[in-house]
Amino acid sequence: MNAFLQHLIPLVIAVIAAMIWLGLNALVWVYCERKFAGHIQRRPGPFEVGPHGILQPLIDGLKLMGKQLLTPDNADAVLYWLAPLLSMIPVMLLYMPIPYGPILTGMEVNLGLLLILAFSSFSALAVILAGWSSNNKWGLLGAARAVSQTVAYEIPLLLTVLAISFMTGTLNLTEITNLQAGYIWNWYIFKQPLAFLIFLVAMFGETNRAPFDLAEAESELTAGFHTEYSAMGFGLFFLAEYGYMVVMCSVCSVLFLGGYHGPFPGVDGWWWMILKTFALLSFMIWARWTFPRVRFDQLLNINWKWLLPLATFNLLATALIMKL
């Protein structure tokens, strides 16, 4: 019993911390994204609520919570309400194995990388359920597109991650981080530059972010899979999207940018992890407000004709070099 509690209590604390971290990130990055977008377009962004509009995301959250929850006629109500929950809940779990610091890791698991990849696929399932159960043709089309997109982009993502674990011989994220300790040239971005690029592109596809946000296209599908969702139903999808973004950026900085290790020995710490993650997040936002949304066939062409062969080549080359 005692041993059970010993494992349970840190886990509960970690889950609560992950929830807080997720909520804070969503609040901050919704605001940052709007500010970034504003500055790129040379306008102020949110400005009226609080100094420089800093309370805007809070007020938006309140508004979303205050609105009525509607279920469309003839919708499959159970699946319809399961979908936003299903998109939200696994995100909490995704934060568990990410090492923010030597002791700042929610859950030390040997299969951390596998866990993240397995559970991040839940977002696709949530999108499919949402689109399917909405009794709305645009929702259904959005869901169909989401399937072909996430399934496609999962493959190069897995192949690049596999190349990293070939090099390190482990799926434990803390171990992968520790192998990159020391000077900056130990980071895997210099040993696997092609894998980093592929991961970066696939990351956009996996998180349904522009320019690859084909599942939610307001011009072609009115909104996409969440056309019918009101209030917090939509809010949860929205929150989950930011959650996935943060997770993907964290994983990217662990795999390629040395995690909590600084560019030279002696300056390690969780702030490096936060800094790298946030830099990647900023890059995602920057890219979103720069590139136009790609067409669907272009999206699939990029994946099947470019990313997949390149990732395969990278994997084979890594395997060959590791064997030699």
Next chain:
Amino acid sequence: MGKFKENVIQPILDCWSLIVGLKITGKYFCKPLITVHYPREVLDDENLRTYGGHVELIGKSKDPAMPKCISCMMCVTNCPSKCLTVVKSKPPKPTAAEEAAMKAAEEAGEKVAKPKAPKNPAKFIYDYSLCSLCGTCIENCPAKSLRFSNDIYWVATSRKEMKLDLLARLKAQATELSAPVHKTEAVAAAAEKEA
């Protein structure tokens, strides 16, 4: 070899355009904002000169309170949205003495010149809620009596308020001209009062 270049080399080279795009947005990110925080900040008149707001009348150079308009109705006939209403002036009613004199002259067989109506309109009503700002009235005005105003800060809460008496507006403008108050200063003063 041509196909290889077209299908493989060229797409890789094209990826440079992504960097160019990021460079452009990055540059704009660092530039100062150009949006005006409206209630706290207003544009000066210099920057409003190119703004085409609602239609307004132009006064005569000698008498700025009197429009150049000759009530020819060209603007009304050409307006596609029927937002202009012009009422011509009626000839002045002769007094009793004048009438008697005219009658006497007529009886004597002389040609009598009846008093003519003045050319300026009696009423010039403009409904901004209908106007599409096409400028057809301005193009068709033979007396060049119409123009777009620079009035950017006009708002109203009902359709009724969107109906403007352009003659009254011209008169107000003429009196304002004789006692000029800087527009931005006035707005700033009003904002200060509110605060």
